[in-house]
Amino acid sequence: MKIAILGATSQIARDLIVSFSAEEGRQLHLFARRPDAVMTWLASSGLAGSYPVDDFSAFATQEFDAVINFVGVGDPAQAVAMGNSIFDVTLRFDEMVLDYIRTNPKCRYLFLSSGAAYGSNFSDPVKHDTPSIVAVNNLSPHEWYGVSKLHAECRHRAHPELAIIDLRVFNYFSRTQDLSARFLITDILRSIRDGVVMKTSSDPIVRDFLHPSDFHRLIEVFLSAPATNAVVDCYSRAPIDKSGLLLAMKEKFGLRYEISKAMETTGATGRKACYYSLNTRAADFGYQPFLTSLEGLMIEAKAVFQRGVNQGVSSE
Known part of the structure; x- marks a missing residue:
């Protein structure tokens, strides 16, 4: 299967490329606004020369069995910094793929959407x-980021004849995450790495x-399943609450933290008390997650600190 990866500079795209590299039968073609950055990353990951890399102008001239669109941002603060251009960027690349699959209807399209498409009310x-x-x-x-994703999903549902799957990502973490990003988990890991007390609400x-x-x-699952037009929410085997996560990080990695009732916690995309989904429609297609949130975080956090030790940086 020949697969186009759009937005190959994104963290989640790179993690998937590494996962694909360990198996046979997947021919990847990587596209990005900065192909040189992708090639530099491939070399640093031991994958130099493994895949062709081009800018987006070369996309429409190729033949693909599937397109996975990662174009966008993963850090909510970056999404806010983009301002109203988030609408134009999302639309531009989505329309590019839609034009392609209209001409190549056997090609399936996987679009990285977001839980933010539901809006900003996550009290439950x-x-x-x-x-x-x-x-x-x-x-x-x-709210602009979530609305841009919602608009894309609406365009996709308006073409039931096309094989399009929207994947709503809520929370994702890997050892390649930029620890300077402002998420709860990165705040925790920075505190452990720097040996400082984390203050949290x-x-x-x-x-x-x-x-x-x-x-x-x-x-x-969606590359192998019968072609269809649908949207699914992403989920692990079980979520984790804040208190459980803090305690686990304290026991495993020595996290020190203080709870402050006075801290303001409104994030870049609003308050999200329960930012996850109980919609397991992906299971209907054969998806079964192996790891809970906590299991996955512990695996990746250990790798982060081990990498720091190998690079001469203390994790104490």
């Missing part, structure tokens, strides 16, 4: 019948972190 986890809620008369900039939150191996498993 979403379910199969949870509606997307958009404050259409008072749309805030922190008393707000109870629950997250469901997808491990790279389970994300790869999910992608393989």
